[in-house]
Amino acid sequence: MELLALVLAVGAAVAVVVDLGGADVGAEVFSGGAPASVPVLAPVATATAASPPVTATTPPPPVLRLPGPVPSAGTGIFGYDDRVGPVLGGVGVLRRYRVAVESGAGEDAGEFASAVEEALAGPGSWVDSGRLRLRQVPGGAPHDFTVYLATAGTAGRMCAAGGVDIRVGGRPYTSCRAPGRVIINLDRWRLSVPHFVRAGVPLSVYRTYVVNHEVGHQLGNRHERCPGAGRPAPVMMQQTLFLDGCVANPWPYRDGRRYAGPPL
Template identity: 70%
Template sequence: MFRSAHRHRRFALIAQLVAVVLAIGAAVTVVAEERAEPSDRLTAEEAAAQPLPAGPQPASSSPSPSATVAASPSAPPVLRMPGAVPSAGSGRFDHDDRSGPVLGRAGELRRYRVAVESGSDEDVAAFAQAVQVALTGPGSWVDSGRLRLQQVPGDAPRDFTVYLATARTAGRMCAAGGVDIRIDGRPYTSCRAPGQVIVNLDRWRLSVPHYVSARVPLSVYRTYVVNHEVGHQLGHHHERCPGSGRPAPVMMQQTLFLNGCRANPWPYVDGRRYTGPAL
């Protein structure tokens, strides 16, 4: 009986020793894993840099913002502005009093100011912004690398002024510069007179029928008319359509016709000066 009790105590002692050894081993394993964890786990920056796994990805419960935008139909382009257009204004002009950035990378600097006729119901700052967009490009006259343009305040020295005028005032100003812009007795087109780029308010708000029927946005016509009349100020003359289906040169009289060409508001296309046969 003594021998049996001794054997029992020895077995219990061995069991306790085994339990202690196992506990120590488990603790060492946990500590080792915890110490290894920082080097084994990617940081947020490293994870973001990893390529996505190949194969199908889990479906999202809601579409991504980009997918939502792509799936939504685009708004139809504005072809002409609604409402009546004032046919006459006060004959006086409000000038934008701001300076703009220098447009273009090199070449002669020509300064221009911007003015809108009082009574035209147009904002001079908004018109100045549209003119700047047209003259900035890419595709504008400054893409030649030999010309820079800059808007200056109304009372500053300038090379020319861009006017937005009602039809009656535009007709009078153009006639004074030797240009008749009438069709069927009504001032219809825009023009350039010495030192003056004169944009007809009717065209600025309504575009022209062949642009509208072709669903060319009003913004494209506005860019065209600015670049066309500024082109005259820079010494360029009228050109013809170079071929059916081709872009119309900016110096083509797109306000009157397209003659098989496609509407184009830019003097430079794909980085090159784009022209047609002389008129």
């Protein structure tokens, strides 16, 4: 009888161990992402969870213009981005430029400088000619020209002083180039233009265009016309005012070649 009792006691202990092996071992559930790997004593077949379904994500729509009011006037005082930029382009004459933003414009000089650099670096920018290199320098350094971001009121005065009238309907509207000055109108920098917005052209494309257009004037290029309906607009076309059947294009070089239209 004592032997029988001992056998029954051992069997009960084994039964307890088996029961614990089949219990939940505290697996942690993570929201968003695959479940974490945890030790499981139960058979693999009973512990495998179904993979989460793969769902396609829709990319956000492009930014066509920035919301909120745009300052129409600033202090007329400019702050410079004082970084030294990389040399853009491999060979050719080196031209140095500064970048400045008007106080009161509500824009960061460093962010504006980065956007200018991206436009001038390409691929597709003026440095693709193989005859030109560009480099940003600090505000106090020797330079060939300065790229300004100015409120509409200040841009109008600066452009007029350089002999350029940028008014449309009596209000300073476009950007311009005056000798040694590339002047970008804050209204256009934040709002683009209606025909770009209607066509769904991203604000980043307009910004690249306006920088390359006005810097193109600084480099000696004149206005051009649309070469044909449905074709890319030359960067020296006045895309801020019209497209004339062309498609918006921010680059002076396409496929490594200068892309131009008939002279205006």
